[in-house]
Amino acid sequence: RHMLEAFAAQTRSNRISLLEQEFIKSFGKLARKDDLLVTACINPETYAVTLIDHNGHAIDKKKLSAGEKQIYAIAMLEALGRTSGRNLPIIIDTPLGRLDSRHRENLVKNYFPSASHEVLILSTDTEVDEDFYQELSTDISHAFEVEYNPHTGCSSYKEGYFWRQQKLALN
Numbered sequence: 001r002h003m004l005e006a007f008a009a010q011t012r013s014n015r016i017s018l019l020e021q022e023f024i025k026s027f028g029k030l031a032r033k034d035d036l037l038v039t040a041c042i043n044p045e046t047y048a049v050t051l052i053d054h055n056g057h058a059i060d061k062k063k064l065s066a067g068e069k070q071i072y073a074i075a076m077l078e079a080l081g082r083t084s085g086r087n088l089p090i091i092i093d094t095p096l097g098r099l100d101s102r103h104r105e106n107l108v109k110n111y112f113p114s115a116s117h118e119v120l121i122l123s124t125d126t127e128v129d130e131d132f133y134q135e136l137s138t139d140i141s142h143a144f145e146v147e148y149n150p151h152t153g154c155s156s157y158k159e160g161y162f163w164r165q166q167k168l169a170l171n
Contacts, residue, residue: 009044015083016042022079029110030071032102040076049076066098074107078115089118096127108132113139125162133161 023040031038037054051059051072064072074092081088096104108128112119113136121128128136143161148154 012044016044019079019083022082023075026075026078026082027071030075030103030106032106067100067103070095070098071103071107074111078111081116087117089120090116091120091122093122094124094127095121096132097124104132108135112136128161 020040020042024038027038027040038059039052041050041052042048043050051061053059061069061072074095077090081090095107099107112121119139133140142159144157144159145162146155146157149156
């Protein structure tokens with residue numbers, strides 16, 4: 001029993017170490033250049049994550065902006081997925097709303113195309129503009145607009161993406 005407990009503890013330690021490494025890769029891919037020196041330390045007992053800055057000081061996650069928290073969460077989810085070794089589908093709601101232009105561009109170029117074999121992005125009409133849509137176009141299989149009708153209290157969908165659908169209707 002002691003040997004199995006030691007094996008479990010070593011396996012957990014190895015997985016946590018791998019998760020920390022995968023987080024650093026993911027965060028570095030999504031963050032701005034000035035944020036790249038952030039690392040993560042995961043407590044093996046509580047699984048609490050502490051972010052560490054380039055000076056070795058803990059970063060208070062409560063003081064992160066909404067966009068920084070979103071980049072942190074996406075990087076951690078990507079790291080968890082890669083560490084699990086499973087190909088999991090990703091569904092992300094309004095992914096760009098709280099991000100500045102540099103973080104948006106990093107997400108569109110470096111995350112969405114390779115996040116998983118199946119990625120569902122639920123966006124508003126102002127998040128994914130024509131340039132971002134064009135950037136993602138080779139990886140998009142379907143696009144739909146969900147429209148809520150306040151008179152009926154129901155939503156319906158149409159194939160196409162907001163502005164793209166309007167252009168198609170005009171042609």
